[in-house]
Amino acid sequence: MEIRILTAEDAEFYRELRIEALMLSPDAFGATLEEALDKPVEKTAERLSSPSATTFGAFVGGRLLGNVTLMRNTPAKLQHRANVVGVYVTPSARGRKIASRLMEALIEHAKSLEGLEQLYLAVVSGNGPAIELYQNCGFEKYGTEYRSMKAEGRYIDEDLMVRFL
DSSP states (O other), X not given: OEEEEOOGGGHHHHHHHHHHXXXXXXXXXXXXXXXXXXXXXXXXXHHHTOTTEEEEEEEETTEXXXXXXXXXXXXXXXXXXXXXXXXXXXXXXXXXXXXXXXXXXXXXXXXXXXXXXXXXXXXXXXXXXXXXHHXXXXXXXXXXXXXXXXXXXXXXXXXXXXXXX
């Protein structure tokens, strides 16, 4: 398995995996499948080139099987904080510690960034495997955002977690 930072050249692979994630796990993400389908691959390439976001991918046999993104806050008073978003591993590759390896790479990268002190994430309340992953990576729950998302007339709560570097 190869874990590496994705670049604009990986946009097609990333977009395909993102569409899969939104199809198979729609409640886990703030974006919708329709929004992802409407976004051209060029926009994905731009996002992968952003200086304030770093996306890590896990490849096996040249195939992208999982990803995670670190989004650093850019306002001066918030630059000590970053958000972990878009964590996903394709179902056929789960159970192989891919998500753990991705999170480890992200955390090590975060530690190397000058002035970065805290990582935040939001996870759907009741998503036991994801919550366990984040706890094993040193994240702690500090609250719940009730009715964080609304999809098809129902609300989705999210647990808010933090890890201090």
